[in-house]
Amino acid sequence: MSQPADSERAAFVPQTTVVSDAPSVAGGLADGLGAEADEQKRAPARNVVAVLLIALGIGFGTLMPAMVALPVVIARITPESKDVVLGAVLGLQAFLGMALAPFFGALSDRTTSRFGMRRPGIAIGGTSIVVGLVILGLATNVPMIFLGTFFMAIGSSISGASSFAVIPDSFPDRSRGKILGFKALTGSLAGLTASIIGPMLLSNQFALFGVGAGVLTVCYLIAVPLIQDRHLDRADVPKQSLLANAFSGYRFNPKSAPDFSWVFVSRFIFTLGIAFCTTFAVYFLTDELRVSAEELPPLIALNSIISLAGTAAGTLIGAFLADKVPSRKAMVMVAASILSAGAIIVAFSPTPNIFFIGTTLLALSVGLFIPTDGALVMSVLPGGNAHAAKFMAIIGIADQLPRSLGASIAPAIIAVGAFTALGGYPVLYIAGGVAALIGGFTIRMVRGAR
Template sequence: MPNNDPKARALADGLAAAEPLPGNETALEGDGLPLATAPGEPTTPMSRSYIFWLMLASFGASIAMMVPLSYGIAVRITELAPGHEEVLGYITGTAQAAYLVISPLVGIWSDRTRSRFGRRSPFIYLGLAIGVVGAVVIGLAPNLLIVGAGWVLGMSGWSIAGAALQTLQADKLPEKQRGKVAALTGLMTQVAPVLGIGIAYAVSSSTLLIFLVPGVIGALLLAIFPLIKPEGSSVSLARSGEMTVKSVVSSYGFNARKYPDFGWNWVGRFVFFVGLYFNTTFGTFFYSQRLDLPVREVAGIVATVGMIGVVAAAAGAIVGGFLSDKLQRRRLFVMLAALLFVGGAVAEATAWSLPQIIAGAVLMQLAIAVFATVDQAIIYAILPERDQAGRYMAVTQFAQKIPSAVAPLIAGVVITIGAVGAEKNYTLLYLVGAAFALIGGLIILLKVKSVR
């Protein structure tokens, strides 16, 4: 496990260590979590009630984001351009690319926000407002161009809110709770899409409600969190230098030589998520083809498979988070996740029956839960500069968002290789995804040194 002493960690990186000056700490606010004029390694544990409301907020961000991504947009494509499922990759990829451009700017803005409501809470509200507008636009869109524009709004909004929640965890979580809290919030992100698709299917007679109901649920849960568990004032926090054009440009990257573990984890995470998005973006169309069902009827199958997968996701989150905390090992669980993902991807690549599809989906759900939980804990441990947590969390998200933008575009080409008639080559797509996931796990296992 990483050394949590600030001096030791600074010396290990070849940096000058700096201790907070006596008297810099403010009184405890909000949930009893300390606010400091110079943010450092958090030490005060989160209370159970804080974790509970954080879990609900994470559930809200996930249900609002994932229902359109995994089901709703596919329905709209089927309505407006039947037979052109490759458009899904173009729409999701474009939205991800748009968010990539703005995310570091939002991170810097968040880091520099000084208000009595804190640094992160204002962005929860900003994100949910934009997300709801996007949901309405997609639901009412008369053509695919407007659907794409609506998803740029929706994707950006829910991502801003979700990033604010993750940065709050980076600000406040001590090392001994990182695995557990990442497990619990990660579990919510696994459960939310499954329940959300079930809800969307129940209101599928109305295209607008497919988008609006999950969006409203997500917005309400996000809005409640800062009200019940206030972040606390950030007015007394010191600013980290002036904001210049050079500092903005540099915020899109980081010094990999200065922070090698952060760099290698970024690369491993990037490669793993390429594999993940290869094997999840076209899930609705994959089920439709392999089970010979109309796309609109697939929601019931997706929800059923997902509900079974929730059990696997719960097991993965608990094993990955709680057990990695107890054993003080993270990288081993990342590699385990990669191997499980390979098993699930191979099973689905060769599946033409519902039982085998379920088996593959369960393995993949388990793998994703383990990886997401443990790698999140690794990120919190190796975060380079905590006074710029928003910026570095945005850079971390590049390792997920770039694949989510690029992989669907490439996947849209891969499924046409060797395709026969209207049947796309999902076998090749899922096998290539498995290879990427395995390589990503190996990179983190072999190259991230300061975390066991």
């Protein structure tokens, strides 16, 4: 639920340092990170542990509902309009994540609490996520589904804005990539584990959401006190109003930086294709492939495992190749072609086995796209690193807005597709493949980067 912009948010960085009486201890991963840092800013081992624990809790708390629980519970509550409701719920979640992240990021940067700058936001956000999960576990109607989703989205925005800021607060530039990599891996492993456990709990709705709430609570109870936090003096709070500071980051003239603008457009369209091809997998299995209720739980688990493991594998490949290949733009086009191929295979799959072949290609393409396009974004930031936080926040819109739009307009595509010989869900996957191709080949318009 957080977006890439969170990790780079530092529009206002006052001249304060990490405040703690504890010495900087390096052990395990922190040893390697601390060796790279200068003496003034070592990587505190306790913050490494805290960041990974938060990723673990968020992975359990948010991925299982999105990948396993919500589609099944919504189908039980409102089977006639399940695709519309699921699309609206996920669209709301993505929209709130995009719209509120800058506000809560600015609020975190201005927090002068005696508990630190980041701890309050992490604690409040985690509490909101748990409240949302409890509401979803008790939900018996659509309004309760939306209410629980609202609390989860708000909590993810608050917690994400503060927890991502711990990384630039605590770790030198040369160590941040490693921390982010381990953080992403921890979140993926948590989501993978949750996707295995989730299908075993389909008969117990409260447990389906409650397990994630419990794991998140334990992780946060350990992580929040563990954080070696910064403390901001009231004199260092910027004079600009909170709202002005939060939303000024969205101001941008596309003509002033055409390469960045084309990368934005490319990512937006590609991500729209991803949204079309990954949101309604459960319904494709039940409505197109006629998977029975008894057969569904292990297939949901397998689909989640393939999606998370495939994305992780693609990410590792992309991370290795992004700095090696002559053209990152070519790699983006390759990722688009792979996603399109996977979408076509899924659309015409006659059996679950063929469906999973297509799903594997979809996951690999998404993983390949993430580091490649991310590196490309970094190479075309207007003004170099001088305004990195602002433009990373803007590129975050290209990640979140199409997920919201995609989930919202997908039911209309499904409805139109139902009048064709192919059927509604196959047409949606084909539309996703076409969008990915358009987005991938749009990257050719970038002239100032390889």
